[in-house]
Each structure stands twice: as structure tokens, then as C-alpha cells.
Amino acid sequence: MTKGRPILAIATLMAVAALPLMVAPASGQQLSDRAKQVGHKFMCMCGCSQVLTECNHVGCSVSASMLKELNQSLATGGTEESITQAFLQEFGTQVYAEPPKSGFSLVAWVMPTFYLVVGALVVIFVISRWRKRPAIEPAARVSGTSHVSPELLQRSREQAARDTED
Amino acid sequence: MATCGLIFVATFSLEYLFFTDNFSIAYVVSHSNRDLSAFYKIAALWSGMEGSLLFWSFLLAVYVISVLIAYRNKNGELMPYVGMVMAGVQLFFLALNNFVESPFKALAASGANGAMNYVARADGNGLNALLQYPEMVIHPPNLYSGYTGFTIPFAFALGALLARYPGEKWIHLTRKWTMIAWMFQSLGILLGAHWAYAVLGWGGYWGWDPVENASLLPWLTGTAFLHSVMMQEKRGMMKVWNVWLVIWTFLLCLLGTFLTRSGVVSSVHAFAQSNIGPWFVGFMGLTLVVCFGAYLKNRDYLASENQLDSVVSRESSFLFNNLLFLVACIAVLSGTLFPVFSEWFTGSRISVGPPYFNRVNTPIGLLILFLTGVGPLLAWRKTSTESLKRNFGWPLIISVAVGAVAFALGFRAFFSVICLILCIFVASTILLEFYRGSKVIRARSGAPLAACVIDLTMRNTRRYGGYIIHMGMVFVFIGLTGAAFNRDIQKGMRVGQTMQIGPYTWVLQTTDTKPEKNYTAHRMLVEVLRDNKPMMMLFPEKRRFAGNNQENGTMVAIYSTLKEDLYVVFAGIDPETQMPVIHAFLNPLVKWIWFGGVVVVFGTLVALLPNRRAVLVLAGSPKPAIEPLPNVLTPSVTLREGHD
Numbered sequence: 001m002t003k004g005r006p007i008l009a010i011a012t013l014m015a016v017a018a019l020p021l022m023v024a025p026a027s028g029q030q031l032s033d034r035a036k037q038v039g040h041k042f043m044c045m046c047g048c049s050q051v052l053t054e055c056n057h058v059g060c061s062v063s064a065s066m067l068k069e070l071n072q073s074l075a076t077g078g079t080e081e082s083i084t085q086a087f088l089q090e091f092g093t094q095v096y097a098e099p100p101k102s103g104f105s106l107v108a109w110v111m112p113t114f115y116l117v118v119g120a121l122v123v124i125f126v127i128s129r130w131r132k133r134p135a136i137e138p139a140a141r142v143s144g145t146s147h148v149s150p151e152l153l154q155r156s157r158e159q160a161a162r163d164t165e166d
Numbered sequence: 167m168a169t170c171g172l173i174f175v176a177t178f179s180l181e182y183l184f185f186t187d188n189f190s191i192a193y194v195v196s197h198s199n200r201d202l203s204a205f206y207k208i209a210a211l212w213s214g215m216e217g218s219l220l221f222w223s224f225l226l227a228v229y230v231i232s233v234l235i236a237y238r239n240k241n242g243e244l245m246p247y248v249g250m251v252m253a254g255v256q257l258f259f260l261a262l263n264n265f266v267e268s269p270f271k272a273l274a275a276s277g278a279n280g281a282m283n284y285v286a287r288a289d290g291n292g293l294n295a296l297l298q299y300p301e302m303v304i305h306p307p308n309l310y311s312g313y314t315g316f317t318i319p320f321a322f323a324l325g326a327l328l329a330r331y332p333g334e335k336w337i338h339l340t341r342k343w344t345m346i347a348w349m350f351q352s353l354g355i356l357l358g359a360h361w362a363y364a365v366l367g368w369g370g371y372w373g374w375d376p377v378e379n380a381s382l383l384p385w386l387t388g389t390a391f392l393h394s395v396m397m398q399e400k401r402g403m404m405k406v407w408n409v410w411l412v413i414w415t416f417l418l419c420l421l422g423t424f425l426t427r428s429g430v431v432s433s434v435h436a437f438a439q440s441n442i443g444p445w446f447v448g449f450m451g452l453t454l455v456v457c458f459g460a461y462l463k464n465r466d467y468l469a470s471e472n473q474l475d476s477v478v479s480r481e482s483s484f485l486f487n488n489l490l491f492l493v494a495c496i497a498v499l500s501g502t503l504f505p506v507f508s509e510w511f512t513g514s515r516i517s518v519g520p521p522y523f524n525r526v527n528t529p530i531g532l533l534i535l536f537l538t539g540v541g542p543l544l545a546w547r548k549t550s551t552e553s554l555k556r557n558f559g560w561p562l563i564i565s566v567a568v569g570a571v572a573f574a575l576g577f578r579a580f581f582s583v584i585c586l587i588l589c590i591f592v593a594s595t596i597l598l599e600f601y602r603g604s605k606v607i608r609a610r611s612g613a614p615l616a617a618c619v620i621d622l623t624m625r626n627t628r629r630y631g632g633y634i635i636h637m638g639m640v641f642v643f644i645g646l647t648g649a650a651f652n653r654d655i656q657k658g659m660r661v662g663q664t665m666q667i668g669p670y671t672w673v674l675q676t677t678d679t680k681p682e683k684n685y686t687a688h689r690m691l692v693e694v695l696r697d698n699k700p701m702m703m704l705f706p707e708k709r710r711f712a713g714n715n716q717e718n719g720t721m722v723a724i725y726s727t728l729k730e731d732l733y734v735v736f737a738g739i740d741p742e743t744q745m746p747v748i749h750a751f752l753n754p755l756v757k758w759i760w761f762g763g764v765v766v767v768f769g770t771l772v773a774l775l776p777n778r779r780a781v782l783v784l785a786g787s788p789k790p791a792i793e794p795l796p797n798v799l800t801p802s803v804t805l806r807e808g809h810d
Contacts, residue, residue: 056749094514094516095517097520120486123482131477
């Protein structure tokens, strides 16, 4: 097999794997795209713990009436904000599918980024600290009187054996 | 050993009560009935709180016995401590079984003279309809085996800390046990996702439900641990971190159980809830106190030899890998608990649903995927520019080229394009790594490439098993990408009516009702056509189960290919029109997730195998004399690149 063939084979394999992804998303069938988009931001309040547009309970009067209200509101020029306010008054804060980006709920959004940034800073600090640590005293290596303990030497040997295994 | 034996007796006794339809026992009445098949009578054991706690004890006993047998005459300084920790955990679950949630409570009623008499029901209530699905017989045992399995590395970590046992040694002893627990946890999570996909009928497999999240938390920290232990094994680094990582993994197993069984957070998957919450809080607190005390007392023994030559090294990639897994874990945990916190602080409970988790975890997942490709090919200590070019040149070119083609074809979903590029990048690095190694073997042996790949893998099972696991994760990510393109339609249909999704036409051909032993099936026959040519028949059904509960269950019909799933649910009868409602989905790439899961498990099994060459050398030739090393403590040969 020539050098280029495996790469070509990999590229072909990957391209075949990627083909199904080229399917373009279709528009909604019963709800408008806008209604689906807005409805995705609320939970169904029937207790199913599902997003409003995904509640699959046949005859679920709650999701049906919520979606009807949402559709009507959008049809009469209602905004996402006005729909949110209406649902909040009706169901309380449990209607949110994701916490709003204001008030106490902002904590939910900020914290993951905060963890990531602080964690990354800690990792960078640790790496720089480890890099600054001196390697084991070279003088001891060349002098005839090594003060290396047998245990340490043995561990070095074992480590070398491990590191050089295939 | 005796305790383990008694737990086995208790577990098999409960199963015996199920199989003999002993309806004088409350737990049997609640979770079984006479018509329940033997297959599901096995699963009834863990369908409720009491039985699942006993099952937990049973699995832990299996692990404990295995560990005790495996190390019966070895590691004499360590094993008493390990045994003590394992016994402590076992004791906690046995206390729950005996004093809080006993599965052996008999039914009783007051007689005429006021005395309590044992009574027996004629039949039981039956098993929860959602649990009467084949995967429910294998999903919980796998997940529980994962949860309980993490007790073993925890016991070794805490035991080693208490005994001041050498760090590399306990890590080495527990590696296999950790991998086994991790494998079961992975399998349990995937089977649970498949069960949700095939039974709940909402067209998805992961809803970020608290129970699902609870299973993911220890998996995330466990995965971080499996990576960071290599730092300790190879370089003697991160000893404190590893001890705490395994402690947190164990605590997260307990926390997951506490969250889902105490009612603190509500879940559609919680089949067993009771008031065991305070017990778990107490035990977690006690565990934390013991671990922290042991750490304070013996922390000097965990002094590490942390020293790094370069930022571009395997060590750095492991640090970032651990950071990302930890951030993902904390993000999932804080999202799961946020409704509780919001209620504490504001007085109103704010829901955190799937959109939040998807938004927060998608970038983290993609970063992890990126490191999956980069990390394994960086060298320990330092990676040269030449090595970077050699290892990442072609994968980078291929992945960017495919990304550009996808973009040119109108593929605009940002995260999906990034995920696609990363999947191709990671897969390319892995395949090239296999190819390069195999090529060297083939040059020497002349064997076919496939044989060389197997030979290469068997020479270093840990390294190449790891690559296989990474490849499995790439497949899982490809499958997850497809979710952005799911389509569905729900419609009330009369026989002969049609509906359309994409190129497929769905026709409701007939409906009928068929009585079975333990349920009555209300079946739909849906024909699928493509370009007006018949493709297949799908048979979704609703089941009305026998037993006092008279519950409904859903059997989704799925036609699955690597390209897409045709998924159809008989959602029920519309109460207004009395028409059957069909909910059809076109879900691209889902099969890649299950296929990826199988590859992950296969890779783990490969990584658990001993290296072939090492066995042959030891068996066939005398042990070579160890050449005395010069007085060099840091062997230069560790600069070798691309090592596992």
C-alpha cells in the first residue's frame, strides 16, 4: 500500500460518515418554526418534566392549552417576552426550561464559566510552578558518592522500564 | 466472607419469593403478579427501594469476595485497611436493609381479637409498566455494578492513605477494578439511554433528568481518575489529587443515590423513593470526615515529585483533561441542584431543563473531544515541533477539508460542524497511530495488515485499548451531532391516512388488539414508503398490563440504520376525535451512539487484557539480569514520544 492510500481511505471513511449530516433541517409541521423556538424555552406543566414542545402525552390538556396560547399570542403579534410574562403569572418560575439570565438565576449561567476560568488559571499556575521546579541535583549524578537511596534508584529503574515499553 | 454468603442467601431468597408468587410479602405484592414472566421476575428484585438496596449489597458482596480472593495472600500491609473500608460500606447498606427498608416485610392484618395475623394476597400489583422491557433486566445491574464497583478503588485509596502504602502500588492494584467499574457505569448509562429511547417514546435518549445526571457524575470523575492515575504511575505526580478524585467519585455515587431516592429532586426515572435521605447524608458526612482526617494525618506521605519540562506535554494535557471533566461534573451537579438552591435563596423553584444542560455542556464536551485527539499523541515531559507535525499534520488537513466541504454544502449548524471536524480529527489521529504501528510490525513480519493491527494491539493492550475507547467516544459524538437535525410529526390518523417526514410517507394500514399473557396489546401497523415505493412495516403498540395497577406501556417501533432512525410511537387515542395518534420521528445518526458504546466496552475489555509479549517473554526465557543504571535518576529514554 502506498503512503497516500491509507489517508485517502480514512478521508473516504470520514466523508461517508459525514454524509448523513448534510440533511437540512426541515420546518415544523404543526407548529410554526417560531412557535417551536419559543415553546422550547418552557416546560410542560403537566408534571412530565418535558420541554413544552416535546411533551408526548396524548390528551395532555396542559401542553395543548399552553401551545394554543403560545400560537395565538404569536399570531396576534405577541412577543417572547409577553408570552414569558403570561406563563410566569400562570405557572410561576417552574415554567422556565432554562433559568433566565437575570437576578439569582444568573448564577446558574455564570458558574460553569467561572469554574472553567478559575480551573484553567489553577492549571496554568500549577504547570508554571512545576516547570520552575529544579530537576534532581545533577551534581549527585556525576559525583562518585551518590546519596541516592536504593529505593529511589529502584523506582527509577522501574519507571524507565515502564516508560520504554512499547 | 460469611457476611457476603449471607447476603447471597438473602438475595436469592427474595428471588425465590418472586418465583413462587409469595404474596404474603409486601415487596413481592408491590412489584410482581402471577402472570409476570420469569424474565421480569428477575428484574422485579431491583424495581423498588428495598430490593434495589439489597441488590446493591449483593453486588458489593460480589466485588468484596472477588477482591479478597484475588489478594488473599498478597499486600499484607494494605489489605486489612482495604477490607475494613469495604466492610464499612457494606455495613451501611446492610443497616439500611435491616433497619430502614427491609424487602422481607410480611403483610399483616388485625384479627378479631386485635392480634396481628399474617395474610397473603391472591395476586400482586404487577411490575411497573415502564420496567417491563428487556433492557430493564440488564440496565440496572450494569449501572449498579458501576456504582458499587467504585467502592473498590475508594477502599484501596483510603486504605493506602491510612496504611501509608506506596502510591504507585495501590494505583496499580486498583487500575483493573476502576476500569471494570467504569465499563459497567458506561454500559449502564448507555443502556439507560437506549431504554429511554425505546420505551419512553419521546424520540430522545437523554433528557438531563436528575437520575440520568446522577449516573453521569461519578462517570465523569471516574473518567478523570482513569486518566490522571497515569500521571502517578508514570511520573509519581498528582498523588493527592488522585486520592481525592477517587474519594469524590465514590461520594458522587452515594450522592446520586441520595438525590434520586430521597425526593430532593423529582425525576421521571425514580421508581423507588423513600425517607432514606438522612441516612445517606449521614454516611456521606461520615465518609468525608474519615477521609479528611486520614488525609490530614498522613498527607506528608503523598508528597509528589511534580516537575514538568514543557507546557506541550502529556502531563499538561492530562491536567486540562481533568479540569474539563471536573467542570462538566460540577456544571451538571449545580444544574441538577439549582432548583433546590433557587428555592432556598429566592423562595421559588426555578426549573433547569435540557436546553440549559445542552448549552452549558456542549462546549465542554467539544473541548474534551479535542483533547481526546491531542492528548494521547503528546509525549511525556516534552513534545517536539517535529512530533507535532508528524502526528497532527494529516489529521488536521483532513478534518478541516471535510469541515470546509460540509460548509460549502450548506451545513451551517455551528456546534455540529465543529463536532464533525473534531470527530474526524480524532478518528484520523487514532487510525494513523494504528497504521504507523502496524506498518512497523508488517515490515518485520510480512504479515497481513489486519493481523499486524491485532498484534500491535495485543502488545500494548492498555495503550491501544485506550485508543479503541477513544474511537468509540468519537462514534458517540457523531451520534450526538445528529440530534440537531431530528424531525418529528404527531397526527391523529384514520386507517389509510398518510403523513410525511422528509422523503418518507407513513401510512396507517390497520389497527388491532391482541391479548397476551400479562398484557393486552393495542397495535398499529404503519407502512413506510419512500418515493411511493414500500420500504417496511413498523408495529408500534400500547400495552395494558395485568395486575392491580393496570398500567400502560409503550412499545416504540424503530427501523435503525447508521444514517437515520425511523421511529414511530402509537401515542394513544385522541380523547376528542377518538382517532389513534401516531408520533413519527426521523432521527439521524442515533445508531452511532449505540455502536460507539459497544466499541467503548470492547476497548475497555482489550485494555484489561495482559500484554501478549510480556507473557511470552516471561514464560519462554529466563529473567534477564538487570543492568546497573548509571547514577541517573531521570532516564533520558522517557523522552520517547507517543507512548501511552
